[in-house]
Amino acid sequence: MTESDYDGWPDKYSDPRDRPHPDVLRITVESFDEAFEDTIAAIDAAADGEEQPAVVSFATVGELRKILTDRRIEILRTLMNTDGAAESISALAETLERDYRTVHDDVTLLADYGIVFIVEDDDRSKRPYLPYERIHLDVELTAIDTGEEPATA
Known part of the structure; x- marks a missing residue:
């Protein structure tokens, strides 16, 4: 973004449909x-002109699993199949x-975590909006360090 892109901030970008978004949302556990x-x-890469994905991070796999249930993934x-937006909840x-x-509760929770946006139109209907073409889940499982010495024979 250039300095002129920030003219009128936040009014110019108060509607998330008017903001620039990357194609990919990356959801991580870290x-x-x-x-x-x-x-x-990512800041360094963006400064070099590289496009960066949006990132939402969870502290644990358990927290991620509580949020991304099968029903919410269906949402x-x-x-994504409706060009990122529904007419209303x-x-x-x-x-x-x-x-x-x-569905309202699920959309609200996803919005609370920054995964979707809720847009209120003039008629006051709330429209769920997902600006990403893809969502990449980045979960790495490793052994738990118990601090114990390994057993030897």
Whole structure:
């Protein structure tokens, strides 16, 4: 972005549909230190003109699994298949053949974690919006360090 892109901030970009977004959302499981190091590397790469994915990080695999349930992944896929937006949460619930309240709660939770956006139009309907073409899950499983010496024969 250039300095002129920031003219009128935040009004100019108050609607997430008007903001520039990368094609990929990267969802990771990493410690705070790893996330910090990745952020610094991304800033350096962006300064060199490289496009960077949007990143949402979770501290544990368990936290990620609580948020990205099969039903919520279904919401994300449905939004991706509708060019990133639904007419409303009601319309999304109807498409999914699910109860409005549970879809509303799921969309709200995904928005709270920065995975989707909720856009309020003039008619006050809330539209779920997913600006990414792809979501990349980056989860690395490693052995747990128990601090114990390995058993020897």
